[in-house]
Amino acid sequence: MKILALLAASIPLAAQLQVAVVRDSGVEVAGASINLGATGIGESTDTKIRATNLGSTTINISSLAINGAAFSLAQPFQPFPLGPGTSYEFAIRFAPASPGSYSAVLTVGPFTSIVRASAVLAADVSLLRGGQTILLPASGLSVDAVASESVTINLALSNPHAAALAIDPLTLNGAGFRLTGGAPAILAPGESSNISIAFSAQTEGTFAATLTAGARRFAITAFVTKARLKPPRIVADTPVVTNGRQVKIRLRFEEAIPVASAGTLRAAFVGAFTDPAIQFQNGAREIGFTVAAGATEAQFGASAEAVLQTGTTNGVIRLEATTEGGTTSETWTLPRAPIAVDQAEARRDGSNLEVTLIGYDNTRTAGSANFRFFDRAGNPIGGIVTAQFAAAFETHFAQNAVGGAFRLRAVFPVTGDATIVGSVLVEIANAVGRTDLQRINFP
Amino acid sequence: MKKLACLIAVALCAQSPIQAPALARVLDQGRLTSIYGLAGNFVRGEDGAALLAYSFDGDIEWRLEPGRVFANGAVLAVSENEAVFRGATVTFPRTGEIWRYDGESIVRADAASSAIAGRFIEWRDGRLFVTQPDGEIEGIDCPAEPSSITAAGASWAHWQGYLLRLAKGRVALFVLPERRRE
Numbered sequence: 001m002k003i004l005a006l007l008a009a010s011i012p013l014a015a016q017l018q019v020a021v022v023r024d025s026g027v028e029v030a031g032a033s034i035n036l037g038a039t040g041i042g043e044s045t046d047t048k049i050r051a052t053n054l055g056s057t058t059i060n061i062s063s064l065a066i067n068g069a070a071f072s073l074a075q076p077f078q079p080f081p082l083g084p085g086t087s088y089e090f091a092i093r094f095a096p097a098s099p100g101s102y103s104a105v106l107t108v109g110p111f112t113s114i115v116r117a118s119a120v121l122a123a124d125v126s127l128l129r130g131g132q133t134i135l136l137p138a139s140g141l142s143v144d145a146v147a148s149e150s151v152t153i154n155l156a157l158s159n160p161h162a163a164a165l166a167i168d169p170l171t172l173n174g175a176g177f178r179l180t181g182g183a184p185a186i187l188a189p190g191e192s193s194n195i196s197i198a199f200s201a202q203t204e205g206t207f208a209a210t211l212t213a214g215a216r217r218f219a220i221t222a223f224v225t226k227a228r229l230k231p232p233r234i235v236a237d238t239p240v241v242t243n244g245r246q247v248k249i250r251l252r253f254e255e256a257i258p259v260a261s262a263g264t265l266r267a268a269f270v271g272a273f274t275d276p277a278i279q280f281q282n283g284a285r286e287i288g289f290t291v292a293a294g295a296t297e298a299q300f301g302a303s304a305e306a307v308l309q310t311g312t313t314n315g316v317i318r319l320e321a322t323t324e325g326g327t328t329s330e331t332w333t334l335p336r337a338p339i340a341v342d343q344a345e346a347r348r349d350g351s352n353l354e355v356t357l358i359g360y361d362n363t364r365t366a367g368s369a370n371f372r373f374f375d376r377a378g379n380p381i382g383g384i385v386t387a388q389f390a391a392a393f394e395t396h397f398a399q400n401a402v403g404g405a406f407r408l409r410a411v412f413p414v415t416g417d418a419t420i421v422g423s424v425l426v427e428i429a430n431a432v433g434r435t436d437l438q439r440i441n442f443p
Numbered sequence: 444m445k446k447l448a449c450l451i452a453v454a455l456c457a458q459s460p461i462q463a464p465a466l467a468r469v470l471d472q473g474r475l476t477s478i479y480g481l482a483g484n485f486v487r488g489e490d491g492a493a494l495l496a497y498s499f500d501g502d503i504e505w506r507l508e509p510g511r512v513f514a515n516g517a518v519l520a521v522s523e524n525e526a527v528f529r530g531a532t533v534t535f536p537r538t539g540e541i542w543r544y545d546g547e548s549i550v551r552a553d554a555a556s557s558a559i560a561g562r563f564i565e566w567r568d569g570r571l572f573v574t575q576p577d578g579e580i581e582g583i584d585c586p587a588e589p590s591s592i593t594a595a596g597a598s599w600a601h602w603q604g605y606l607l608r609l610a611k612g613r614v615a616l617f618v619l620p621e622r623r624r625e
Contacts, residue, residue, distance in 0.1 A: 246483040246617055277484040281604070283623040307618040309484045342481050343610075358464045360481060392461040400463040405480045407464040 016055025017082070019111045022048040022089070033114040034106065036094055040122020040216040043138045044095040046074050051108050052087040061088065061109040068104020070096040071115065082109075095138070121161045122216035123187060128154040128194065140219030147204055147224055148258035152180075153197040157213050159187035167193070167213040174209020176201040177220065183213070202259075228325035229261040229291065230254070232298060237305075241332040243312050243362045243404075244340055248305040251298035251321050257291045263298070263323035264288050265306055271315020271334075273364060275403035278311035289321075310334065312360035312404035336363045338433040346424050346440040353412040355424055355440065360404040365431035366393040371410065374439070376422035385412065467595035467606060468504075470497040471622060475506075478595070482608050483617045490622075498528030500560040501597025503544055505533060514544035528593060530556030560594040562609050571607070573614045581614040 019030045027050065039045045053059050064077040074091035082088055096102060096119030104115045127134045127141060133156055145151045159165040168185035172178070176199050183193035201207055201224045211218040232251035241247055251265065267285045269278045280287040280300075287306050289298035298321075300306045310317065314337065319330040341359035348354070355371065367390040373381045387410055396406055408428075414421070426437045466485070467478040475491035496507035505528040506513040512521050512533060519542060527534045531544045532555040543552035557563060563574040571585040595601035598610040601619070608615045 244481055244484055277480050277486050279620050281618045281620050283487075283621040307620075309620065312481065312484055358481065360484075389461060396461040396463070400479075402463045402479045402486050403484065405464050405484065405486075407462045409460050409462070411460075 016053060016057070017059055017109060017111050018052045018054050019106075019108050019113065020050045020052070022050050030111075030113050033116060036092075036115060036117035038118045038120045038215050039094050039096060040214075041096055041099055041119050042124075043122060043216065044093055045117075045217070046091040046093050048089055048091050049106070049108070050087050050089045051082065051111070053082045053084055056084050058083050059109055064090065064108050066092050066104050066106045066115060068102065068115065070094055070102050070117075070119070071104035120215040121159075121163065121165055123157040123165055123167050123213050124160050125211070125213075125216065125218050126156040126158060126192075128156055136218075140221065142221045142223065143199070145199060145201065145222050145224045146228065147226055148200070148202055150198060150200040151222070153199065153220070154194060155197065155211075156192045156194050157183055157187065157216075158192035159189055162189050164188055165214065167216070169212060169214070170195070171212045172197060172209055173212075174207060174220065176207045176222065177209035179211075226259065226324075229257060229263065229323040230325040231263075231323050231328040232321050234265075234319055234321055234328060234330040236330070236332075241310060241317070241334070243310050243314070243334050243337070244342070244360055245310055247308050247310055249308060249319070250305055251289060253291065253296050253298075256294050256296050258293060260291065260293045261323065262288060262290045263321060265298075265300075266320045266322070267308055268318045268320070269311070269313075269315055270318070271313045273313050273315075273397075273403075274401075275311035275313035275315075276401050277309050277403045277405070278313075278317065279309055281307045312362055312402075313364075314362040334362065336432050339366055339428050339430050339435045341428070341435060341437055344426065344437055344440050346442045348418055348421075348442060349411075351414050351418055353414055353418060353421055353424070353442065355408075355410045355412070355426060357406075357408040357426065357428065357437075359406065359408075361393070361406065361430050362404045363430050363432055364393070364397045364404055366390070366406070367429060369408070369410070369426060369428040371412070372425045373412075373421050374423045374425070375420050378422070381421060467599040467601060468497070468499045469595050469601040469606075469619070470494055470593070476622070478606065478619070482606075482613075482615065485606065485617070485619055487620075487622055495524055496526040496528065496593075498593045499596060500530065500594035503531055505544075507533075512542075512549065514549050517544060517548045519549040527555075530558040530561070532556045559592055559600050560597060560609055562600075564589075564592060564600060564607070571614075571616065573607075573609055575609075575611045577611070579611065581612070583614055583616055585616055 021028045021030055036047050059082045061082050062079045072093045074093045094117045099119050102117050106113045106115050125136045127136055157167055165187045167187055170183050178198045180198050181196040183195050199222050204224050204226050207222040209220045232253045235250045235252055237248040265287050289300050291298050297304055314334050317332045321328050339361045341357050343358040345356045369387050371385045375381055423439045423441045425439050428435050463479045469476055473493055475494055477488035478485050480486040494506050498505040507526040512519050523535045525536050532552055534541050534555045541552045541555045542549050561576050565572045566588045569586050570582045572580050572582045574580050589602040592600050592602045600607040606617045606619045
């Protein structure tokens with residue numbers, strides 16, 4: 001009588017706890033027995049079980065166990081309350097070491113069921129790589145891949161058993177995975193057969209597939225990361241880069257970029273002096289670029305070219321194009337050079353003659369200038385007039401942040417008729433050498 | 444009797460004989476900005492006055508401020524937000540009115556000049572053609588059609604992001620680096 005009373009008390013709880021097997025094909029409510037099917041020897045198969053409280057009161061799950069050879073719980077168990085309408089999922093693991101039929105008792109609180117499974121001979125799966133054959137564990141194979149790039153996985157299916165082994169059906173299920181090679185339906189003892197699996201994915205993430213070869217089920221997981229853009233080649237519009245110009249720079253990639261990407265182009269300048277003129281079109285020494293999917297050249301905003309001013313100071317410009325895949329660099333040496341004059345003008349201002357030079361001294365060592373005047377017939381007037389500008393240049397370079405650029409204005413008071421002066425020759429020197437200008441005519 | 448010219452050694456000016464080359468003046472994001480350096484190696488000066496429109500061709504400096512327009516020292520009261528400066532003339536697009544600087548004041552005019560710093564600039568089929576005062580035409584590649592060109596100096600024209608060198612025989616297009624504003 002006492003036993004009957006206890007049974008009666010447990011019925012309501014058992015009735016409100018539903019246990020189900022969660023398979024790829026769907027959820028199947030468990031009854032007195034659960035059949036897990038066949039598993040290859042040496043494999044480990046996890047089957048997901050879901051316990052749901054269908055009642056209106058909490059069930060305390062104080063026991064959860066599976067007792068039987070080759071069976072175990074995939075995770076350790078701790079007692080827990082299962083509230084009304086809630087579910088708890090766990091996995092039971094079947095890892096047989098020898099062929100045959102297996103059974104175990106599954107206990108989930110008040111629920112019990114007989115779990116049955118069988119172990120059959122199954123093929124070994126090995127990875128073929130670099131001439132080596134690596135036997136893979138039952139847990140499966142993980143591979144790393146890059147988005148939009150194809151990966152080929154070469155496997156060998158082998159029969160290590162004394163009896164012939166069926167590996168039919170041979171299937172592969174999983175998004176992005178494709179079986180590219182077949183295998184015979186039966187492997188004789190000791191026989192192997194190679195298969196190839198191609199994998200590609202356009203996006204980052206984790207992709208899983210199951211390879212089934214007869215009784216053997218084998219998990220393959222691909223971890224896909226974003227394509228790492230290899231650094232580009234830096235291509236300037238001139239083979240020799242000098243001061244005083246705007247260099248157009250393109251960044252070219254060896255092959256079309258599979259996915260849109262981005263990077264940075266930097267210009268570092270090392271010289272004896274600073275030079276604010278050295279800058280990209282964005283006014284900085286660093287400019288971002290993007291690369292569209294399928295493109296082989298970078299874009300700087302709407303332009304395919306970055307424009308870099310090379311400044312007016314000798315030194316070294318080091319360009320670095322950086323992508324997440326690395327950095328390429330290009331070094332331009334801007335050597336010390338004689339003064340460069342971009343613009344030279346001569347004019348009369350009343351009884352004065354005025355000569356203006358606009359140029360740059362990339363050494364900032366300019367000192368003297370020689371002026372020789374000629375009449376309208378080309379005959380020299382007087383001797384060479386030498387002017388010392390060293391102190392004025394020094395003051396200018398110290399006070400004006402324009403690199404080595406300067407505007408020199410020399411005024412020559414004239415006694416007599418200044419209109420007979422027709423032209424002037426100018427020489428200007430710095431520490432590197434002398435610059436002779438073409439004859440400048442007075443208008 | 445042969446005229447004589449006797450040169451005295453270089454005179455020291457009141458101002459330093461060596462200065463930063465001031466190439467152009469442009470209106471950049473509404474602020475008057477001097478451009479120093481050399482062609483293709485530009486260095487921006489500090490932000491200047493806030494203006495609505497600006498032009499400087501080496502002779503005439505036009506400025507449009509709220510309520511008035513200046514040409515060198517002359518002032519005209521206007522209620523315009525836009526102005527197109529060409530040579531000695533200004534056109535107000537809103538009304539179509541044309542005014543001219545006559546050297547002393549700003550007076551009504553019938554026709555607007557089309558010269559920019561004394562040259563005529565035309566864009567055609569991806570090229571810019573600059574007609575010099577002597578009629579010589581120089582062409583350079585310029586894939587995108589410029590908009591709102593203004594004179595920026597005696598030999599410079601400016602539009603957003605570019606400076607065009609106008610000097611005869613040396614017409615060239617340069618990128619004007621942006622101002623880095625923190």
